[in-house]
Amino acid sequence: MSMETPSKLQKMISAGHFAVTSEVGPPRSADGVVIEQKANLIKDYVDAINVTDNQTSVCRLCSLAACIRIKQMGLEPVLQMVTRDRNRIAIQSDILGAASFGINNILCLTGDHQHFGDHASCANVFDLDSTQLAMTVRMMRDEGKLLGGYEFEVRPQMYIGAAANPFAAPNVALRVSRLAKKVAAGVQFVQTQCIYNMETFKTFMKMAVDRGLHEKVAILAGITPMKNVGMAKYMQKRVPGIDVPDEIVKRMGGVPKEKQPEEGINLAVEQIEELKEVEGIRGFHIMAIEWEAKVPEIVQRIGLYPRPQLAG
């Protein structure tokens, strides 16, 4: 967590507050107004807004353009960037472009394989992976250098983030090692995969804390409220890397259909309350998928509203 940047997210974490982030998924069209509408729903309740990068390999309005729009609204974007679709020339070019607009947060991801998406027959790139992307951003920021060796003056001031998935059972130790590797690559904050299996997550956190990783990287716990039992089942069976225990599916299915959204929010609030007590957690990343309108309620109910105002 060393290098200080102008990132408001970093300042919030450094000040010792629980950080709250959320995400906006860009539309599958050129309608940029949707970004503003979604951002406006959550802006007063979060410290930074992630913009997903062609998530699940479905082609959408680009993350960079959406981040610029959010920045121009006076808000704090987190540029999600996957290495699936760009080689190191395009990646570094986009980072410089983002930095030129004052974007100060980047989430380094490898990206879902394209077979999930709407262009399954495409070629992928994967010139770099997420860890190498983090190394690249660190080099650009701290050394003012591109991978090709060119040195430049005006450096991107990026707070470097990545994802962490503790749920690739059965090997939690591997996931902790992977986190350590990302930290060694320069990652300063991570947003975790959606947490449903609290037991596995706590095991992961204990192992991370025992190694002191929580001192080196700010861990933001990923929360996705369930809309209904159908979503719980879908995530349990279909979404790679997500571990939804049967109890959660039963709980969502145990209330009448019209009450299920409320139950999903209750569950998310309870999860966050429980996670607040877990050593090493520095904040929450609320991924309310096409349900941004519920973020304010969740943040209010977990007692993290209003957001602290940082001096300067």
Place this chain on the structure above:
Amino acid sequence: MIKAKPKPLEEIIDHVKDFNKLLIAGCDGCVTVCEAGGLKEAKILAAALRLYFTQGGKQAQVDDTSLTRQCEKEYLAQLSDRIDNYDAVVSLACGCGIQYLAEMYDKKIVLPGVDTCFLGVNEERGLYSERCQACGRCILAETGGICPIARCSKRMLNGPCGGSAGGKCEVSKDIPCGWELIYNRLKTLGQLDRFERPCEPKDWTTSRDGGPRTIIREDLRI
């Protein structure tokens, strides 16, 4: 070895239906091992094509043969005295052999009879799997003898990704996660320190990204 699989008969027929004299040329190398393009497969394909032409009421000559290796001129030369007897040759060699045959007999129509797939191993008869993408700079010493470029669907050098679960790849439950394999092997070898050391961006110039590749071994050239 190079692994290939036979092309669907319909596709081959579509390419050869207008010819009267065909040669089916197998290769005794890799494609014989994976039973896609050896002498046996050449004979089977020739018989199938003869049947196709006969059923269509067409008199066509379909001969078969197999060469020791189609990726060497000395063996391709074995066809020199008879290739002019044919309208076209269906080569059952890998993509290298097919091209080298076409290159040597540049006025002859040469058609592919197999789809060349990858560099792989024979897990068992009829089950072949990829192990190498010929990137030109082997890193197996660092990765417990398991190649992440060939075995990880995202060719990650610092895997596994967040989509793998239960030791399986996010692309398919039938694909083992290459990085889970690497992690377990490094653990067995007592080399887990390697796993936590970030791997620098790879120089891909020795892979296909550097353009068509050539090896020049001065020590071997006369």
